[in-house]
Amino acid sequence: MTGPTFLGMPATAPPGVGHLRGDESFPAAARRSLADPQLRRNLRHATTTIRAKSAAVIAESPDWERLRAAGAAIKADTLNRLPELLEQLEARVTEAGGVVHWAADAVQANRIVTDLVRAAGADRVIKVKSMATQEIGLNEALDAAGITPVETDLAELIVQLGDDRPSHILVPAIHRNRAEIREIFLREMPGVDPALTADPAALAAAARRYLRETFLSTPVAVSGANFAVAETGTLAVVESEGNGRMCLTLPRTLITVMGVEKVVPTWRDLELFLQLLPRASTGERMNPYTSMWTGVTPGDGPQAFHLVLLDNGRSAVLADEVGRQTLRCIRCSACLNVCPVYERAGGHAYGSVYPGPIGAVLSPQLTGIDDNASLPYASTLCGACYDACPVKINIPEVLVHLRAEAVDARRRPTAESIAMAAAAYTMDHPRLYEAAQRASRLSRLAGRRGRGLPPPLNGWTGSRDLPEPPARTFRQWWAER
Amino acid sequence: MRIALFVTCLADTMFPQAATATVRLLERLGHEVVFPPDQTCCGQMHINTGYPSDAVPLVRRHVRIFDPYDVVVAPSGSCVGSVRHQHAMVARRAGDTALTSRAESVAARTYELSELLVDVLGVTDVGAYFPHRVTYHPTCHSLRMLRVGDRPRTLLRAVRGLDLVELPAQEQCCGFGGTFAVKNAETSTAMLADKMRHVLATGADVCTASDASCLLHIGGGLSRLRTGVRTVHLAEILASTEHDPAVRG
Numbered sequence: 001m002t003g004p005t006f007l008g009m010p011a012t013a014p015p016g017v018g019h020l021r022g023d024e025s026f027p028a029a030a031r032r033s034l035a036d037p038q039l040r041r042n043l044r045h046a047t048t049t050i051r052a053k054s055a056a057v058i059a060e061s062p063d064w065e066r067l068r069a070a071g072a073a074i075k076a077d078t079l080n081r082l083p084e085l086l087e088q089l090e091a092r093v094t095e096a097g098g099v100v101h102w103a104a105d106a107v108q109a110n111r112i113v114t115d116l117v118r119a120a121g122a123d124r125v126i127k128v129k130s131m132a133t134q135e136i137g138l139n140e141a142l143d144a145a146g147i148t149p150v151e152t153d154l155a156e157l158i159v160q161l162g163d164d165r166p167s168h169i170l171v172p173a174i175h176r177n178r179a180e181i182r183e184i185f186l187r188e189m190p191g192v193d194p195a196l197t198a199d200p201a202a203l204a205a206a207a208r209r210y211l212r213e214t215f216l217s218t219p220v221a222v223s224g225a226n227f228a229v230a231e232t233g234t235l236a237v238v239e240s241e242g243n244g245r246m247c248l249t250l251p252r253t254l255i256t257v258m259g260v261e262k263v264v265p266t267w268r269d270l271e272l273f274l275q276l277l278p279r280a281s282t283g284e285r286m287n288p289y290t291s292m293w294t295g296v297t298p299g300d301g302p303q304a305f306h307l308v309l310l311d312n313g314r315s316a317v318l319a320d321e322v323g324r325q326t327l328r329c330i331r332c333s334a335c336l337n338v339c340p341v342y343e344r345a346g347g348h349a350y351g352s353v354y355p356g357p358i359g360a361v362l363s364p365q366l367t368g369i370d371d372n373a374s375l376p377y378a379s380t381l382c383g384a385c386y387d388a389c390p391v392k393i394n395i396p397e398v399l400v401h402l403r404a405e406a407v408d409a410r411r412r413p414t415a416e417s418i419a420m421a422a423a424a425y426t427m428d429h430p431r432l433y434e435a436a437q438r439a440s441r442l443s444r445l446a447g448r449r450g451r452g453l454p455p456p457l458n459g460w461t462g463s464r465d466l467p468e469p470p471a472r473t474f475r476q477w478w479a480e481r
Numbered sequence: 482m483r484i485a486l487f488v489t490c491l492a493d494t495m496f497p498q499a500a501t502a503t504v505r506l507l508e509r510l511g512h513e514v515v516f517p518p519d520q521t522c523c524g525q526m527h528i529n530t531g532y533p534s535d536a537v538p539l540v541r542r543h544v545r546i547f548d549p550y551d552v553v554v555a556p557s558g559s560c561v562g563s564v565r566h567q568h569a570m571v572a573r574r575a576g577d578t579a580l581t582s583r584a585e586s587v588a589a590r591t592y593e594l595s596e597l598l599v600d601v602l603g604v605t606d607v608g609a610y611f612p613h614r615v616t617y618h619p620t621c622h623s624l625r626m627l628r629v630g631d632r633p634r635t636l637l638r639a640v641r642g643l644d645l646v647e648l649p650a651q652e653q654c655c656g657f658g659g660t661f662a663v664k665n666a667e668t669s670t671a672m673l674a675d676k677m678r679h680v681l682a683t684g685a686d687v688c689t690a691s692d693a694s695c696l697l698h699i700g701g702g703l704s705r706l707r708t709g710v711r712t713v714h715l716a717e718i719l720a721s722t723e724h725d726p727a728v729r730g
Binding site: 040345403417430462463464470475 | 501658671700704
């Protein structure tokens, strides 16, 4: 592990708290999900549907490429002057009656939120769907302090009641079908009708009944934020159910936990991002529920507002010239929906709350490469994610950059590093290269023609043939013609 | 036109028919092909697996060997993608500014075969004959790194006798991804299974693409399952004539 960044922030998100690290490597975790036909079917159906919907509304936007370029530029500018914008945000929120807290990492953020809930005298909080609070493991921290967190986003509620983990940024229960959801509700939802069917409308009605009672009787809400406007101190949450709106307006106290990269400079910037986000994420032209608030409004909505600004490794990401673009992410999940690896392996294989291509670049940067070394390799570098990204994060470029970091982080030579060095040496000496071509052909002819090669090449021959070795290499043909 | 052939190590060693076809095609069209013999590998495997420092001498070699030529062609979207989008990055990372600008200059003169034919040589009907039902897989790097777009399909549509069938979900990766096919063999195989399902659904007897690597992958799967569908490089189809067919029977 490296030392703190030049900003004094810890270089990595601390281990032992939150959900950025899996228990096993990507290939090992993927093996299980690949063998689950129901999961494969759910993922194929869901990603194909969202892809088609999003492609249709993007196709009808004549200026989509210009919107993307503007989104990338605004985010790049924001990151270039992040400290200044955060201080401006703090000043505006404070002027508007809010209280701003700075959390260097997950441990601090969890402690700040727990103390605030306790100070409000509550033993239960309602939650708006939030990636930041999943990242830091806030629900576990609240539970440990005797405070019950209730997820109010339908999919997050399914995940929470099922004692499960989210597997998609936008559709956390994408791995569950309605029969499974019915079973979870019957087993775990207080006061559920035992005659509940698996009809989607019936399932939604059951969740609605349960949540409405909770909304009316819980004095504290915790949310994340999609955007925070430095110029005005305004926070914004976009969602599609209205449950977020309930949490943001009904309780007496509202606590928002937000990654520091969510700030945008001006109010007008929202005009752009509120066009980019729904089209790229849910395939909608306009987001259904967009809630915005600035501090506290006397007599209307929560009368106490706290904003927790979370670093948790982000300053270190910001310090990396290539990796920095990862912080432009607006959590739309377009990259997950187009990723052929995600579509087959599913979100849990990534071991982190951030799955898919963005997770494969974000998680190892937040935790340090040692704890997520297999993730940068969980991609064919096909480039579909880069094309889909509404803020033009060059994910393949960052993946390749992190692979080099993973190799450099190994303390001693490996079979792979020795083979790579030998291959590079051979390729830099044409006579050796020709000798290697002849040797490989002879060994193939003498052996079993590519069947049952030794590890790691058996990874290929387990499911694929190698062709008969050609009679002559190209250069032999050229020399003899 | 005098054209230098960047054969790529994979085509040279494992898929020479793609390279010999490129030579025969360009010569038939009246161009001179030269083969600089000291070329080896562009270093893409090293760069993409996390060994950019090991790739520096390979980038230097590639740039030195191809710098003297005005036009360079490779029968591979992936290797051209590496030359165009990675060589300068590797040189820059190594702090070699002279190599960076030379790499950029060579990259600007390096073309994938369909780009060379359509954009540089201005030809879409190469006079080929290939009487088979064919489906085309637009490889990821041709599609998204080079943006070759419709060029390969335009060339294929002009081939006499060829019945071109659209491949469903064609923009999806076949699951090769270089060392991904070995490091994540099971996810790779799952992607390959879907690609093969789509290829078989077309009823084509030939699956073509402009990358030997993807063809080795798709072809390796089609062969293992004994589907009887063969993989043929785009250059082989374009080089094919009545007198010199790429596929007999």
